[in-house]
Amino acid sequence: MEEIKEITPAEVKEKLERGEKLNIVDVREDEEVALGMIPGAKHIKMGDIPDRLEEFDRNEEYIFVCRSGRRSENVCRYLQELGYRVRNMTGGMLEWEGETAPKQ
Numbered sequence: 001m002e003e004i005k006e007i008t009p010a011e012v013k014e015k016l017e018r019g020e021k022l023n024i025v026d027v028r029e030d031e032e033v034a035l036g037m038i039p040g041a042k043h044i045k046m047g048d049i050p051d052r053l054e055e056f057d058r059n060e061e062y063i064f065v066c067r068s069g070r071r072s073e074n075v076c077r078y079l080q081e082l083g084y085r086v087r088n089m090t091g092g093m094l095e096w097e098g099e100t101a102p103k104q
Contacts, residue, residue, distance in 0.1 A: 004076045005087045007063055012038070012089055013098040023062045027075050028093070032067060036100030038093075043103055046071050049078065061085040068092040 015022055016039070024041040026033055033043050044052055046066070056062065062084065064072035069092040076086040093100075 002080065004073055004080060006090045007087045009089055009091055009096045009098070012063060013096075016040070016098065023060050024065060024089075025062055025075075026065045027072055028066050032093075033103045037103055038065060038096065039099055039101040041065065046075055049075055053082070056084055058083055058085070061087060063087045063089055065089045065096075066092045068094050 012022065012024070022040070024038050026037050026041045026043045027046040027049065028043075029045055037043065044055070056079070062079070064075050064079075064086060066072040066075075069088060069090045072092065073088045076088045079086050089096075
């Protein structure tokens with residue numbers, strides 16, 4: 001099985017500060033994202049991903065985020081097997097030191 005590509009919270013923060021357009025998807029539950037999300041991230045709960053595959057483009061890369069990096073890793077594994085380009089943000093929001101914003 002192919003390894004899941006990873007990205008650190010610090011790398012995500014640097015890319016955002018440089019103005020790079022990132023496809024960040026937060027897979028946490030509603031009550032978790034109520035505490036704040038990475039600005040610009042899209043919220044799709046982990047359990048909803050299989051029903052919302054039409055929202056993903058196989059030509060784009062997506063960075064998945066959860067609280068600690070475990071759920072997002074599972075989502076990455078699932079989507080990678082379906083042919084999507086994915087990265088897991090290791091350490092999740094527990095290690096995020098950038099700004100957070102309320103869910104849009």
